[in-house]
Amino acid sequence: MSMGSSFRVRLEDESSAAAASSPGAPARSFRQRRRNRHGRGLRGDVIPPHLAGARTRAERFDEWVLESAQRLERLWGEQIQTYQFVVEEIPPGLEELARSGGPIPLGAGTASAPNRPPVITIYRHAVETAARSLVPVSELVHDVIVEQLAILMGMDPETVDPAYGRFRPL
Numbered sequence: 001m002s003m004g005s006s007f008r009v010r011l012e013d014e015s016s017a018a019a020a021s022s023p024g025a026p027a028r029s030f031r032q033r034r035r036n037r038h039g040r041g042l043r044g045d046v047i048p049p050h051l052a053g054a055r056t057r058a059e060r061f062d063e064w065v066l067e068s069a070q071r072l073e074r075l076w077g078e079q080i081q082t083y084q085f086v087v088e089e090i091p092p093g094l095e096e097l098a099r100s101g102g103p104i105p106l107g108a109g110t111a112s113a114p115n116r117p118p119v120i121t122i123y124r125h126a127v128e129t130a131a132r133s134l135v136p137v138s139e140l141v142h143d144v145i146v147e148q149l150a151i152l153m154g155m156d157p158e159t160v161d162p163a164y165g166r167f168r169p170l
Helices: 014-020 057-082 094-100 124-131 137-153
Strands: 084-088 107-110 119-123
Touching (some): 057 084, 057 137, 107 137, 119 124
Parallel strands (some): 084 119
């Protein structure tokens, strides 16, 4: 007789799982099978999906980047449509930058290359940390995008968007 417990994981696709269950019973999804320890099951979402609190911080940040790109598209038209906007969590080499005491980049711009469009990258954690409730994060996101776009276009940020920097603390 064994004193230890055993644990087995079997990965199956839905068709083989349905065939393995009792015949005639339809396969149930995870949400239908899941029960808490009192047998009441899942009660539903805590916040309905149509409210703002249902989105994660990353999803809100992605929406701000999209809104900023749409705002610039209204100003510049088709010239902006060739650019790609990418959100990354942290800048590459962040440990070395922090160790050396250098400035942490909020975004980066990569010029176009053959078979690759120009890319503007925004670093989510760096932007959220830099905002620190002094500046609305959505406006700081827009300012970072405008700065990177201005560098790639060879212009001043105020030329790219006249509203650039209006929320900067004095």
